[in-house]
Amino acid sequence: MKIIQLEYFCAVSRYHSITQAAQKLYVTQPAISSAIRELEKEFSISLFTRTKNHMTLTKEGEVFYQKASELLNTINQTSSELLDLGRKVTPIRIGIPPLLSTIFFPDMLIAFQKEYPDIPVELLEYGSIRAASLVQEDILDLALVNMNFYEIDKLNSYQILSDQIVFCVSFEHHLAKEKEVSIGMVKDEPLIMYNTDSVQNTTLNSLFESIGVKPNVILQASQLYTIQNFIKNNLGGAFLYSSILKNMPDLASIPVSPAIRQEIGLVWKKGKYINSSVEKYISFTRKYAADMRYVK
Structure with missing residues (x-):
């Protein structure tokens, strides 16, 4: 039959x-x-x-x-x-640290969905180290990360920008008028630090250890809103990416000496088949970064 x-x-x-x-x-x-x-x-x-x-x-x-x-x-x-x-198109699963998301999203996501309206995107908040690990485990397709960690070579990566860490305080803070600060100058200051799986934290803790000091951390936070409110109320200072400060005129930002440069980029797993949706997102990111002059 x-x-x-x-x-x-x-x-x-x-x-x-x-x-x-x-x-x-x-x-x-x-x-x-x-x-x-x-x-x-x-x-x-x-x-x-x-x-x-x-x-x-x-x-x-x-x-x-x-x-x-x-x-x-x-x-x-x-x-x-x-x-x-x-x-059905499987959503692209992208890991994003909350602080970095403020630099790139939602503008970047809106632009991508305007160009590719049929490709869904799922954003999940993780610190850079955790997000990179989840890419390795195939739980995430891509991750936007701070690339300054030792296992970065295990992943494919594309650098989007190079940013600088600045020390942020309220305008009433006693360091607000300093032209620059060193790690030694803030060793006793109340500090708001980022999540424990943050590359930024790892970098800063290494700098404090190099001068034999344990930082005075009063809060570990994941949301920029919380960090900003603590700083505005003069409860402490925080190290933030300079790119974030363009939308935060109510905070004083002080360059750190020696300068702390951080590379921000997109990572994906090596040796893994990349489907067309993920491939389009990677290509779009390159173009978007270039158009926004993140990459010179």
Whole structure:
């Protein structure tokens, strides 16, 4: 039994005519006659009572028609579901540290979705170290990270920008008018630090360790809003990316000496097949970064 044989049989059952069924299906009459004969032979059954210009289902033919119709409906429904499954685009899973997201999102995401409206994106907040680890584990497709960690070579990467860390305080803070600060100058200051899986934290802790000092951390936060409010209320200072400060005129930013440069970029797993959606996002990021003059 073949699906096409059932389709021919059901058409004849509906139109009571091989001629009309052939016209509706755009096939020859012999093809339909042959299909019906093969079904009758295979199942040892008489499906139609034939007259010169009319074909009527036998009692067995009526039962056969009901079963064949149900089977064809199931096949058609399943085929539609499989086609829909093929049309679905899996979201691109991108890990983003909250602080970095303020530099690139939502503008970057809006621009991407404007160019590729049919490609969904799922953003998940993680610190750079954790996000990079999840890329390695195939839980994330991409991650926007601070690239200054020792395992960066295990990943494919594209640098988007090079930023500088500045020390931020309220305008009432006693260091607010300094032209620059050193790590030694802030060793006793109340500090708001970022999450523990932050590359920025690792960099700063190494600098404090190099002068034999443990920083006076009063808060570890993940959200810029919280950090900003602590600083504005003169509860402490924080090391932030200079790019963030363009939208925060209510904070005083002081260059750090020696300068702390941080490279920000996109990472993805080495040796992994990259689907077309992820490939488009990587290409878009390169173009977006260049257009915004993040990359010179």
